[in-house]
Amino acid sequence: MASMPISFAALLDRPDIWRGDSLSRTGAPTLPCGFPGLDAGLPGGGWPAGALTEILLAHEGIGELRLLGPALAGLSRRGLRLVWIAPPHLPYAPALAAAGIELANLVIVRTASPKETLWATEQALASNACGAVLAWPQGAKYAELRRLQIAAEGGRAPAFLFRVPEAASESSPAPLRIALATSDGGLAVRVLKRRGAPLAQPILLPSMPPAARGKTHHVDRHPVASVAARDFSARLVHA
Amino acid sequence: MPRLPLEIFLRGSSTPEPFALEERHRVFACDRKAFARGVRAGMAVAAALALAPALRIAPRDPATETEALLGVAGWAAQFTPGVALEFPDGVLLEVSSSLKLFGGLESLLERLRRGLAEMGWSSVLAGAPTPRAAFWLARAGKQEFIGESAELEPALAALPLEVLRCSDETLAAFEAIGVRTLGELRALPREGVARRFGQRLLDDSDRALGRLPDPRNFFVPPARFGAAIELPAEVTQAEALLFAARRLIVQLAGYLAARSGGVQRFVLRLGHRDKAPTEIAIGLVVPSRDAEHFTLLVRERLSNLELAAPVRELALKADDVVPLPGSNLGLALEQGKPPGQWEHLVERLRARLGTEAVCGIASRAEHRPERAGVIADAGQKRLQLDFGERPFWLLESPRPLAEIGAVPHHDGPLELLVGPERIESGWWDGDDVARDYFVARMQNEALVWIYREWRGEGGWYLHGVFA
Numbered sequence: 001m002a003s004m005p006i007s008f009a010a011l012l013d014r015p016d017i018w019r020g021d022s023l024s025r026t027g028a029p030t031l032p033c034g035f036p037g038l039d040a041g042l043p044g045g046g047w048p049a050g051a052l053t054e055i056l057l058a059h060e061g062i063g064e065l066r067l068l069g070p071a072l073a074g075l076s077r078r079g080l081r082l083v084w085i086a087p088p089h090l091p092y093a094p095a096l097a098a099a100g101i102e103l104a105n106l107v108i109v110r111t112a113s114p115k116e117t118l119w120a121t122e123q124a125l126a127s128n129a130c131g132a133v134l135a136w137p138q139g140a141k142y143a144e145l146r147r148l149q150i151a152a153e154g155g156r157a158p159a160f161l162f163r164v165p166e167a168a169s170e171s172s173p174a175p176l177r178i179a180l181a182t183s184d185g186g187l188a189v190r191v192l193k194r195r196g197a198p199l200a201q202p203i204l205l206p207s208m209p210p211a212a213r214g215k216t217h218h219v220d221r222h223p224v225a226s227v228a229a230r231d232f233s234a235r236l237v238h239a
Numbered sequence: 240m241p242r243l244p245l246e247i248f249l250r251g252s253s254t255p256e257p258f259a260l261e262e263r264h265r266v267f268a269c270d271r272k273a274f275a276r277g278v279r280a281g282m283a284v285a286a287a288l289a290l291a292p293a294l295r296i297a298p299r300d301p302a303t304e305t306e307a308l309l310g311v312a313g314w315a316a317q318f319t320p321g322v323a324l325e326f327p328d329g330v331l332l333e334v335s336s337s338l339k340l341f342g343g344l345e346s347l348l349e350r351l352r353r354g355l356a357e358m359g360w361s362s363v364l365a366g367a368p369t370p371r372a373a374f375w376l377a378r379a380g381k382q383e384f385i386g387e388s389a390e391l392e393p394a395l396a397a398l399p400l401e402v403l404r405c406s407d408e409t410l411a412a413f414e415a416i417g418v419r420t421l422g423e424l425r426a427l428p429r430e431g432v433a434r435r436f437g438q439r440l441l442d443d444s445d446r447a448l449g450r451l452p453d454p455r456n457f458f459v460p461p462a463r464f465g466a467a468i469e470l471p472a473e474v475t476q477a478e479a480l481l482f483a484a485r486r487l488i489v490q491l492a493g494y495l496a497a498r499s500g501g502v503q504r505f506v507l508r509l510g511h512r513d514k515a516p517t518e519i520a521i522g523l524v525v526p527s528r529d530a531e532h533f534t535l536l537v538r539e540r541l542s543n544l545e546l547a548a549p550v551r552e553l554a555l556k557a558d559d560v561v562p563l564p565g566s567n568l569g570l571a572l573e574q575g576k577p578p579g580q581w582e583h584l585v586e587r588l589r590a591r592l593g594t595e596a597v598c599g600i601a602s603r604a605e606h607r608p609e610r611a612g613v614i615a616d617a618g619q620k621r622l623q624l625d626f627g628e629r630p631f632w633l634l635e636s637p638r639p640l641a642e643i644g645a646v647p648h649h650d651g652p653l654e655l656l657v658g659p660e661r662i663e664s665g666w667w668d669g670d671d672v673a674r675d676y677f678v679a680r681m682q683n684e685a686l687v688w689i690y691r692e693w694r695g696e697g698g699w700y701l702h703g704v705f706a
Contacts, residue, residue, distance in 0.1 A: 116591070124588075
């Protein structure tokens with residue numbers, strides 16, 4: 001019986017065969033993160049949907065939300081809900097709107113304890129009613145993260161957990177773990193864990209500092225009792 | 240529902256002791272535990288107590304029985320608009336026109352049986368071309384379904400005379416002449432029976448056979464829902480309350496389905512012996528009649544609840560029923576989990592964490608930063624101005640910064656990158672600000688939003704973080 005010639009590459013071109021030298025093709029849906037350099041380094045070319053992504057931060061204020069900005073903006077414009085669970089500060093509406101996020105689709109959940117945070121995150125993931133879930137858990141244990149990962153599986157929402165850098169030494173069920181640090185004003189994304197071959201080099205993203213926009217001034221000064229004369233070079237926007 | 244008088248006491252929770260109902264100093268009905276000790280219906284209460292000293296005895300409660308029967312009728316109205324009551328313990332459903340909708344007789348019976356069991360009622364289901372025949376079959380404990388009028392007469396002939404609900408003397412008189420079944424009764428000369436026992440017996444059996452008309456008043460579901468369960472033993476555990484609440488929730492869901500409606504709010508009232516009742520109001524984002532969802536919400540609320548006192552009674556009320564059409568199943572076969580209902584998630588989170596815990600944010604046309612971004616109801620939309628650079632995180636209240644050699648410090652000196660942006664506003668409400676805002680870089684390269692205060696004592700403040 002003559003056998004059909006099949007090329008070896010074609011034989012291996014199956015999603016359920018994992019080759020050590022390449023990124024795995026899990027076939028799982030992903031969400032482009034909006035930074036081509038980073039997308040290339042992530043399995044499937046973006047943030048994994050229906051799975052946990054851990055983001056380990058040396059300290060806040062290095063661009064951790066700007067990193068998610070394009071993905072979140074895209075989701076919110078498609079009418080999908082973004083759920084932020086136990087954020088460390090008040091998410092500031094004008095800045096989020098300026099980043100293109102539809103505020104109407106952003107929901108904040110405030111919790112009173114780390115346990116409530118984990119519970120709310122699990123509910124949000126299990127419901128599969130959210131476009132993305134962002135959570136700031138404190139001191140989550142492996143078993144607790146495992147529950148979250150199971151809740152996220154099969155869903156459509158990417159789940160981002162913001163954790164302290166010390167968590168890098170603990171094992172985690174999250175299929176994607178990245179650590180963020182600043183580097184020459186830019187953002188260095190170190191992929192600690194991903195499906196597929198490990199990535200030795202950090203991915204450098206261009207600096208994303210707030211652009212120096214015009215020095216706008218907003219002065220609504222009392223028409224009569226004006227404040228004491230100071231040398232304001234302020235432009236009057238509203239009188 | 241042969242055990243209805245007993246089950247109004249026992250469906251909420253079980254008692255460790257045997258339980259019996261009395262009527263006129265005689266045992267009317269008893270539970271299995273009492274039966275195992277030899278207690279029987281009709282026995283004197285004193286005799287029953289001698290057999291089972293731990294026996295708990297409650298008087299029969301006809302008012303609650305009627306209420307329970309009305310509740311079952313309201314629940315059953317989801318299957319057919321033709322529901323009639325047969326006091327004290329029967330509900331008649333005209334189902335011939337509903338069979339197709341509910342997937343045939345077997346599937347309809349299955350739904351009826353399961354729903355009744357979930358509400359805590361045991362049931363005998365029977366069917367016949369006439370309502371009276373169906374009821375008599377059920378009362379005789381025969382789960383039979385007779386489709387043709389021709390089969391009616393032989394089936395009814397075998398029924399004992401007790402189904403007629405006639406007096407004990409009448410039964411004894413029939414017994415004396417050797418008449419025990421309906422068939423034997425109908426074999427007697429009609430005039431003689433009518434003269435001696437009244438026309439009613441003959442008329443009733445004619446109605447059962449469909450030879451006399453048997454009009455019924457259809458039951459109309461009430462405009463508001465209210466149902467209660469009395470707990471025989473005081474309950475102190477939330478889990479046990481949920482069990483009882485679930486029985487009421489199933490009834491509520493059936494009632495709402497019958498009215499093609501949903502509720503946006505319902506109240507669970509826990510009655511205590513000496514204290515004012517505890518009311519738990521459960522609000523929903525969108526109207527619903529999903530029993531599973533209601534149960535989840537009640538579970539969350541009960542798990543957070545500190546019971547003020549043991550609970551004696553549980554009541555469920557829903558006043559405002561809004562129209563809620565049935566839903567069609569989607570045709571789309573999507574991979575993975577089906578998308579969940581967003582409203583259900585919000586309700587579940589609010590039930591456990593509190594209503595204020597889940598909120599949205601909105602942007603307002605306001606220059607003062609702390610007022611431009613506000614907590615709003617989830618999903619609210621507002622105007623916004625074109626601002627300068629704004630951070631993603633805003634501190635709940637500005638944090639004062641040290642100033643060393645005219646340079647603001649926050650974990651080391653801050654480097655001013657962008658600014659100043661003058662914000663001077665708010666004179667009209669007495670909360671005016673005059674500030675110069677800067678984007679500053681910390682030693683660890685984090686970017687923060689700080690300002691220099693021009694009013695009062697002045698100084699530098701941290702107000703936001705560029706995350």
